[in-house]
Every structure is written in C-alpha cells, then in structure tokens.
Amino acid sequence: MLSVKKNETEIRIEETTLNVTLLRGEACWKWDQGYVPRMESEENTWKFTDATTIRHEIVENGVGAGIRSHFGGFESDGKSCSYEFETLVWIEACTGDVFFEWIPLCEEGMQIRRVYWPGHMAFEKASPDWYTVLNMQQGVLIPNTWETKLDEIPFEGRFGTAGGYMPWFAQFRGEEGYVAICTTPWNAGYGVKHPEQGPYTQVGIWFEPSLGKMEYRRITRYTLIEEGDYNTACKIYRRYVKEDGRLCTLAEKAARVQRVDELIGCSFLHKGIKTYVQPQSDFYDAKHPDKNNWLTGFATRAKEIADLHQKGAGKLYLHLDGWAEPGYDNNHPDYMPPCKEAGGREGMKELADTMHRCGDLFGIHDQYRDYYRSAASFEEEYACRLVDGSIPTHQRWAGGPQSYLCGTQAPYYVRRNFTALEEQGIQLDCAYLDVFTCNEGDECNNPRHRMTRKDCQEERNRCFDYLMSKGILPSSEEVSDWCVPSMVFSHYAPYDFMLRQPGSPRYGIPVPLFSLVYHDCLIVPWMMEKVSETEDYMLYALLNGGAPYLCRDGAYPNVDGAFDEGIRLSLEEKIERCKAVSRLHQKIAKCEMVRHTMVNKDPGIQKTEFADGTEVTVDFYQQIYRIGTKTEVGEWKKV
Structure with missing residues (x-):
C-alpha cells in the first residue's frame, strides 16, 4: 500500500490492484473493488495491470505531493509493443483537492479507443440519502433506491453535449460527498450504471483519442465534501469556472x-x-x-x-x-x-x-x-x-x-x-x-x-x-x-424527461444543476406545455426563473420534445401564463440562483432562491406556485 498525505487529505493506492482510496477528515471514498483500470481498442482490452513493467514513486513539489505510476511492456496481437503511459494521483496542498492525471508517453503499437480511469466509487447501499447527480441536460438526481433503470445517455455522456452540459458529476452519502470535475473535457465523458431499484449507481470517467491519438495529459479533479449537498457541488464548480475566467454574466x-x-x-x-x-x-x-x-x-x-x-x-x-x-x-x-x-x-x-x-x-x-x-x-x-x-x-x-x-x-x-x-x-x-x-x-x-x-x-x-x-x-x-x-x-435547456414521450419513466429527480451554476449568465426559454392535469411545464419555467415559450412550433414531429399531446389552451390562457413567467424573468434574469431545495425532502415540492432574495416554490402535486421572499412568502397560485 502506497500512501501520501497533505494537510487534511490522504491518498492510498494498492500496488497490486491499483485501487485508490481518498480520505479527508472522517470521509473515506474508495474505488469499487469490481472496477478494473483499462484501455480499449475496437478488438481488445488491456488492463493497466497487464503491463509487464509497473513502477510507483512518491513525488512532491512546491504545490503538493502524490504517487506517480509508470506502465509499459504491453502486448498487442501477441507481440510486445512499446506503448507507455503514466498516471499521477496527487494532492494540491492549499485546497486539498485530488488530481488524477493520465499521461501518454509512447503510443506505438496500440490504437486506443477509450481509457476508463479514474474509476467509479464503491457506492452500494439501499438508501435514498445516497444519491448521484449528473449533468444530463439540465440535471438529474438519482437516489440509490430509484426504481427506474438508467437507459441510454444522450451522446454517450460526452461532455460538451446534451449528455453533459457541464463536465462534472457528484455523489453524496447523506451530507458527505465529492464532486469530480474533468478539467480536460474535450475528448471525455462519463459512463454510468443504475439498475432497476438500485441499490447502487456507478459513475466514472472515460477518455478518447483526439485525431487518433491520446496525445495530451487528461485530468480529473476530485473535491471531497465533508458537509453539503448537490448545491455545494454546483457552487464548487461555479467557483472553478470563475477562477478559470469563464464565468461571463x-x-x-x-x-x-x-x-x-x-x-x-x-x-x-x-x-x-x-x-x-x-x-x-x-x-x-x-x-x-x-x-x-x-x-x-x-x-x-x-x-x-x-x-x-x-x-x-x-x-x-x-x-x-x-x-x-x-x-x-x-x-x-x-x-x-x-x-x-x-x-x-x-x-x-x-x-x-x-x-x-x-x-x-x-x-x-x-x-x-x-x-x-x-x-x-x-x-x-x-x-x-x-x-x-x-x-x-x-x-x-x-x-x-x-x-x-x-x-x-x-x-x-x-x-x-x-x-x-x-x-x-x-x-x-x-x-x-x-x-x-x-x-x-x-x-x-x-x-x-x-x-x-x-x-x-x-x-x-x-x-x-x-x-x-x-x-x-x-x-x-x-x-x-x-x-x-x-x-x-x-x-432551451430542458430536463431530460421533457424530450421523451410524455408519461415515459423518469431516470431520477429533475434538479436545476445548470441553473445553479449559470442562471445569471444565459437566457433560457422554457417549454410551457400543460401536458396533463398532473403535469405542467410552466412550473419548471418558474422554478428556474427562465423565459417562457408562447408558441413553439417544432420543425419535425416528435423530435426535440415537440409532441402533439397535452391539454389545449386558448391563446388568451397562453398569454396570461407567459406574462407570469416573463414578470419573474424580468426581475431575476441577472441574479444567481443560490439554492434549490426539496421542501421537507419531498421532490414533489421544490424551491429555488435567487441572489436578490426572491424565492419560488412549486407544488407539483397541487399544480400551484408562489413567489416571494423569506419575509413575504407570497400567495399560492394555480397554473
């Protein structure tokens, strides 16, 4: 077992299995024992441990310390090839963040299609308080006990697409969690597995070549959270893009x-x-x-x-x-x-x-x-x-x-x-x-x-x-x-379920991850369809403080959420609904969304809070909403 510690954070690597453990305070996050670090081509799979030459060393410099591992001597088509790479897992001393770096050294002898590293965490417990958040379109929260199997992810979870609006994911065990940010997202994405009824969700990073080569260093940053929730993860990411100069309001x-x-x-x-x-x-x-x-x-x-x-x-x-x-x-x-x-x-x-x-x-x-x-x-x-x-x-x-x-x-x-x-x-x-x-x-x-x-x-x-x-x-x-x-x-920037046939099973609880990071940076119009007596998309427009669609004539039938279903509303009704959403948008468009909550942990009643003090609460059961502040809660209104 190799171990490095800086301030409150420690990393451990098992030399035989390459399994990694991250520790901070009382928190301990360890890769699932079933995970195997590997590379894939169209025909073959190479485990990192297939290398005939593996070396580990402790490294330290002026900003942190970690463990560097060298891998070489692989076989391809029964012949030894000169493919080599390194991994570096290190702790940044001033933040306690842990960086995972995959570094190609020699790419001769193999045509890699994907690298699956770093691995998914051990995350199996039949508890709704254990959950995963994914940036699949606007955002989804998957409790470990969620009944619906997660099927195909848009664009295979590729970052920078509808499948991954932002290059990060997070997992929480109650108030203890982590957020994983891919800082080199251009040829990367996430893979996730959640079976019917859980009781687990596995999520990890994959990297692919650029113009046929792995070519450059691939980096994922883990921040361990001792007390927080998905709001905390969103604000950690917002701080990251602000530090990076990419938060333009x-x-x-x-x-x-x-x-x-x-x-x-x-x-x-x-x-x-x-x-x-x-x-x-x-x-x-x-x-x-x-x-x-x-x-x-x-x-x-x-x-x-x-x-x-x-x-x-x-x-x-x-x-x-x-x-x-x-x-x-x-x-x-x-x-x-x-x-x-x-x-x-x-x-x-x-x-x-x-x-x-x-x-x-x-x-x-x-x-x-x-x-x-x-x-x-x-x-x-x-x-x-x-x-x-x-x-x-x-x-x-x-x-x-x-x-x-x-x-x-x-x-x-x-x-x-x-x-x-x-x-x-x-x-x-x-x-x-x-x-x-x-x-x-x-x-x-x-x-x-x-x-x-x-x-x-x-x-x-x-x-x-x-x-x-x-x-x-x-x-x-x-x-x-x-x-x-x-x-x-x-x-638009919809929740994933909005682009599927109304009534389709949901893959989790919709949460406004993108809005929590970027609400004050982009104007997002929202679908306003009254899908049924128990489902009205206007509530999501209000909850997210967005702009309303008065009319959305889809170019192609049953594509991009343009389903010819739902309750027909008169033009006058549509105008009045849009006015309510537009008034709110006029007020808070330039305000950060500071928090989203499920009232009393009930996903059927949700609330968002904005930087100017505005609070929007929606009740999906009764199809009502109210807009107010902490001191003036406002009146409930029917959509």
Missing part, C-alpha cells in the same frame, strides 16, 4: 450589447416560413406527399405579431425557421435569398420592421454544421474527414444528403451570410446557429484544415463572438459549459 454581456436587456422579459415565439422535405430525406413521407411541404408568407407572420399585441401579449422575440428560398434545413451554408414565394426580401424586411415597431426582437434560424450536398458551394474538400480518411454522411434532415462542414470554415460563412443580410437592409436582433451547443465538437483530419474537438468549440465561439460584434445576440440549440462566455441565450 448577462450583466457583462449587456455592457457590450445593450440589446441583451431588451431580450430579458420577452415571450418567445418559434415559427416557420417554408418547409421542403427532399425525397432523399429520412423524413420524407412518400405515402402522404402533401405533408412534406408547406409555406406561410412573411406577411401572415407579421399579421400574427400585430394580433398578439392586440391581445396583450407584451414584448416578444420571434425565432424564424425556414426563411430562405430552399426551405428549412436545406442547402446550408448557402441559405439565401429570403424565400420568394413567401414575399422575398421585401416581405422579410417588413416582418422585421413590424416587430421593431412593436418593440419586439427578431431572429433567424441558421446552420453551419450540416453541410448539404445540394449547396452550390459544397466541396468535399471542406467536409469533416476522419482519421481513416472517410467522410461521415447521412440524409436525416429535410435537405437530404449531407456531410459536416469543418468548423474551421464556419466563421467565414457566418461573416459572408450575415453581411449579405445586412446589405439587404434586414435588421436582425438575434441569430440561432443550430446544433452547435447540443452536438459534440467535430474533428477533421484534412491536413489543410486539421481540427480537434477543442478547436471546433473555439471556432463555434468565434461565430458567436462575430455576431455579438455586430450587435446580434447569438443563440444555439441547447447550452454547454464551453459556450457560456460567447453565447447569450439558447433554444
């Missing part, structure tokens, strides 16, 4: 572009102009061809805006799909000119001008990842190329066959297209660059524009930053940790 963004303040308090409208589904598209309905295409004129949309104001809808933001001639999800990145059948440039300009006369904001859907082969500028040379030379293709969306545009090219197309719109006199307040923050970063191995996933995220932020420089507020599909400094708002 709405107040800071509004200082750059005043229009940020104008978007706060809006009700959101999601509408379209033209849909044209290519026969080659997976969505093409050959049996009902009349369902593939439809058109609504710009003038019709302008009249709808005027009618909404007559009915007292208040300040609006319009997100407009399908505004260009090819139709929604067609021909990108060559998405011009404005749809002629719908009124062309003059019609689109008049719609924008109408909204501005009403005091509203106008924005468009756009796309710089899906690279359609029908686009006039399409060249396979600029499509993302994998390490093996292949170019991924599919035909899922309306525009039919496509590849992915290398992200290094996206900023140039953004500048080209938005300059053209500006020259046509169409004033944009906002722009939505689709899928950038929902899907993983792409890689491209074309030597003329080679790009890692980290590079891709930086290029996507360059697109957002360009829009901000022009006074146009940038948004994308969902939210992600890496985009916070550059993006102003999203299409």
Whole structure:
C-alpha cells in the first residue's frame, strides 16, 4: 500500500490492484473493488495491470505531493509493443483537492479507443440519502433506491453535449460527498450504471483519442465534501469556472450589447416560413406527399405579431425557421435569398420592421454544421474527414444528403451570410446557429484544415463572438459549459424527461444543476406545455426563473420534445401564463440562483432562491406556485 498525505487529505493506492482510496477528515471514498483500470481498442482490452513493467514513486513539489505510476511492456496481437503511459494521483496542498492525471508517453503499437480511469466509487447501499447527480441536460438526481433503470445517455455522456452540459458529476452519502470535475473535457465523458431499484449507481470517467491519438495529459479533479449537498457541488464548480475566467454574466454581456436587456422579459415565439422535405430525406413521407411541404408568407407572420399585441401579449422575440428560398434545413451554408414565394426580401424586411415597431426582437434560424450536398458551394474538400480518411454522411434532415462542414470554415460563412443580410437592409436582433451547443465538437483530419474537438468549440465561439460584434445576440440549440462566455441565450435547456414521450419513466429527480451554476449568465426559454392535469411545464419555467415559450412550433414531429399531446389552451390562457413567467424573468434574469431545495425532502415540492432574495416554490402535486421572499412568502397560485 502506497500512501501520501497533505494537510487534511490522504491518498492510498494498492500496488497490486491499483485501487485508490481518498480520505479527508472522517470521509473515506474508495474505488469499487469490481472496477478494473483499462484501455480499449475496437478488438481488445488491456488492463493497466497487464503491463509487464509497473513502477510507483512518491513525488512532491512546491504545490503538493502524490504517487506517480509508470506502465509499459504491453502486448498487442501477441507481440510486445512499446506503448507507455503514466498516471499521477496527487494532492494540491492549499485546497486539498485530488488530481488524477493520465499521461501518454509512447503510443506505438496500440490504437486506443477509450481509457476508463479514474474509476467509479464503491457506492452500494439501499438508501435514498445516497444519491448521484449528473449533468444530463439540465440535471438529474438519482437516489440509490430509484426504481427506474438508467437507459441510454444522450451522446454517450460526452461532455460538451446534451449528455453533459457541464463536465462534472457528484455523489453524496447523506451530507458527505465529492464532486469530480474533468478539467480536460474535450475528448471525455462519463459512463454510468443504475439498475432497476438500485441499490447502487456507478459513475466514472472515460477518455478518447483526439485525431487518433491520446496525445495530451487528461485530468480529473476530485473535491471531497465533508458537509453539503448537490448545491455545494454546483457552487464548487461555479467557483472553478470563475477562477478559470469563464464565468461571463448577462450583466457583462449587456455592457457590450445593450440589446441583451431588451431580450430579458420577452415571450418567445418559434415559427416557420417554408418547409421542403427532399425525397432523399429520412423524413420524407412518400405515402402522404402533401405533408412534406408547406409555406406561410412573411406577411401572415407579421399579421400574427400585430394580433398578439392586440391581445396583450407584451414584448416578444420571434425565432424564424425556414426563411430562405430552399426551405428549412436545406442547402446550408448557402441559405439565401429570403424565400420568394413567401414575399422575398421585401416581405422579410417588413416582418422585421413590424416587430421593431412593436418593440419586439427578431431572429433567424441558421446552420453551419450540416453541410448539404445540394449547396452550390459544397466541396468535399471542406467536409469533416476522419482519421481513416472517410467522410461521415447521412440524409436525416429535410435537405437530404449531407456531410459536416469543418468548423474551421464556419466563421467565414457566418461573416459572408450575415453581411449579405445586412446589405439587404434586414435588421436582425438575434441569430440561432443550430446544433452547435447540443452536438459534440467535430474533428477533421484534412491536413489543410486539421481540427480537434477543442478547436471546433473555439471556432463555434468565434461565430458567436462575430455576431455579438455586430450587435446580434447569438443563440444555439441547447447550452454547454464551453459556450457560456460567447453565447447569450439558447433554444432551451430542458430536463431530460421533457424530450421523451410524455408519461415515459423518469431516470431520477429533475434538479436545476445548470441553473445553479449559470442562471445569471444565459437566457433560457422554457417549454410551457400543460401536458396533463398532473403535469405542467410552466412550473419548471418558474422554478428556474427562465423565459417562457408562447408558441413553439417544432420543425419535425416528435423530435426535440415537440409532441402533439397535452391539454389545449386558448391563446388568451397562453398569454396570461407567459406574462407570469416573463414578470419573474424580468426581475431575476441577472441574479444567481443560490439554492434549490426539496421542501421537507419531498421532490414533489421544490424551491429555488435567487441572489436578490426572491424565492419560488412549486407544488407539483397541487399544480400551484408562489413567489416571494423569506419575509413575504407570497400567495399560492394555480397554473
């Protein structure tokens, strides 16, 4: 047994099994005995202990101390290869945090697909007070006794996607816990296992290559919590991104572009102009061809805006799909000119001008990842190329066959297209660059524009930053940790269950992890569907202090939570519901969410507290809410 201690924290490593134990005060966290540190290729698995050469040494420097382990002498295809790597587990003296570092030294002889290290903790006890929190979309808390098996995680739990809005997870045994932060998240994610009825949840980190190589040091930081809960974990992570210079608030963004303040308090409208589904598209309905295409004129949309104001809808933001001639999800990145059948440039300009006369904001859907082969500028040379030379293709969306545009090219197309719109006199307040923050970063191995996933995220932020420089507020599909400094708002940031068929089993208790970290940094609109007499999404909009959707016309049926189910509400009812949410958002949009609680440990009654003292309590049983403060609790209201 090797052991190192610094101040209150100690690490122990068993030399034969490589099992790690972390200790701080009375807390003891040990890897599950069933966990095996390993690397995988497509064909083989190598345990770390398969190395014929393993050396351990105690290391210490001016900032901490730890245990370095060297591994070499592996076999591949029955032959010895020169693959070597090190691990370093060390304690930072001033914080007590424990860092796990996986360091490649020589990558010859093996083609690694994934490394599973550090391992999952021993966490088996049939207790609801033992729980795991995951950043699967907005956030989920899984008690060890949760009855539903956790099935497929979006994007395999990859950090920087809908499966991992933020690169961390946490586990608690009552008030004692830890938070694990992946500080090199670009080619990493989490794996998790929770069987039906528990009584355990296993969660650990995986790392994958970048352009075919592990190449760089991979780091995960563990902070042990002697007394706290998931709120504590969120605030530890918020402090981490603030120290890292990545906590950019709405107040800071509004200082750059005043229009940020104008978007706060809006009700959101999601509408379209033209849909044209290519026969080659997976969505093409050959049996009902009349369902593939439809058109609504710009003038019709302008009249709808005027009618909404007559009915007292208040300040609006319009997100407009399908505004260009090819139709929604067609021909990108060559998405011009404005749809002629719908009124062309003059019609689109008049719609924008109408909204501005009403005091509203106008924005468009756009796309710089899906690279359609029908686009006039399409060249396979600029499509993302994998390490093996292949170019991924599919035909899922309306525009039919496509590849992915290398992200290094996206900023140039953004500048080209938005300059053209500006020259046509169409004033944009906002722009939505689709899928950038929902899907993983792409890689491209074309030597003329080679790009890692980290590079891709930086290029996507360059697109957002360009829009901000022009006074146009940038948004994308969902939210992600890496985009916070550059993006102003999203299409949504839902709980995972909201994107599944209503009534589907839930994988845990929804908790607002992303809001607890970033509420005052991004504007998030929320679904407002009244799903049934016992389920109303308006309560989640209030609880999270977000913006409301007055109308959300999904581009594709039964995709992205656009289910044609639920209780039908009149337009007047929708407007009144949106007003209640908008008033709250106007008040607290720039406030940190400081705490979320389940009242009396009951997940059916939840409360959020904001930095200005506002408290929002929702009762999911009775479908009621109240807004107040600690001294003025407010009246209960029915949604």
